[in-house]
Amino acid sequence: MKTPKTSPALLIATRKGAFFLRGDAARRTWKVSAPVFLGHMVHHAVQDPRDPRVLLIAARTGHLGPTVFRSRDFGKTWAEARKPPAFHKAADGKGRVVDHVFWLTPGNPSEPGVWLAGTSPHGLFRSEDGGATWEGVDGFNENPKRDAWCGGDGTPDGPKLHSVIIDPRDPRHLYVGLSSGGVLESTDGGRGWSPLIKGLDVVQGFDAKDQRVHDPHCIRIHPLNPDRLYQQNHCGIYRIDRPSDTWTRVGRAMPQEIGDIGFPMTLHPRDPDTAWVFPMDGTEVWPRTSPGGKPAVYVTKDAGKTWRRQDRGLPRKDAWLTVKRQAMTADAGKPVGLYFGATQGEVWGSRDEGASWTCLARHLPHVYAVEAASLPR
């Protein structure tokens, strides 16, 4: 099949449907699509880098149960998963129920058709047929230690398994983030898991040795140096360089008046020392809005030793933005394009690695996730 010419695009998942933002080749002008699955709560929309015609969307509605929709033609037509992610039925009917599919991760290039999905409540699922049918990863979902890993239902919008990461060198080497519940690592494709929480702070009054009280918000692995991971946590910004098993709180180098609390984190696709965060207010009642109503992205170019503010083009004041953990991303352009979506429906972009920002779309619904893509114009 002839592959059509594509241009930069963003897949925007919102509380009321998905939207595609299509940019010109220079990423200067952007046009928002009509809604896709209007009214559905779309938690994640992801393009398959192994076959860019394939898009997956994790959706549910206020009334109907969770599912996954798949497109094989860049989003022109969609088919629903024949068997969406679901926990095993318990003998007494009191087993866990998937509330929503939260996170979608395409598999390793050596495993075409494989996808992993994280759910709320904490669950990990695998598809081997491009998202048509899903099976639980029992090594996590049914693991006798699960209750020692997973925190309760206190997380707003439900506890989540997120940041499903596959080591690009080895499809059996996985990391996941649990909110709450910390970071887990598997080296056998998900059959067994080990905590990776050393060095992470927890909320005062909790025991940091208790996996359940940890709360990584977003974990990223560097594609060119997969021994390096970064993490935006409920309690700071961290980096780890494997085989070390201890995270370093690199967010301590952030300006004190800004702090190092937030949800998303995104990495430069070619430079393992460069990463961006979107700090939010973590004081008192955890408002999770731009500190002082002055939104800014912060970048490190030395693996977290120093951070620099990037706010040119963003509102100077009176802008109380909240950006969720999946709602900030980078493309592979040169220079890298950066994008984030806010809960009040704005999408912002930078085509110069964060140096300056432009509002690409406004008046969208509450943005849950933003992913870079390439779509036919």
Added chain:
Amino acid sequence: MRVHVPSALRSYTGGKADLEAEAATVRGLLGELDRRYPGFGFRVIDEQGALRPHLRVSVNLELVASLDAPLQKGDEVALIMAFSGG
């Protein structure tokens, strides 16, 4: 019996709002609809066999408490989307 399908589920029924079907219980009826319209069932009943929290079923204009409620020929069954949100 006649089955009324709410708007949220009509993408499965080809847009049909009213269907004819026969079953001995509400659960059996929903199973029959899932056989006819694959995917319908999981959107309505969770993996543990319970009705999704924001859906209800009425039989002859009365809400039923159990999916095992019996049905008879000529009953009118409606799947109802709960009023919620703001």
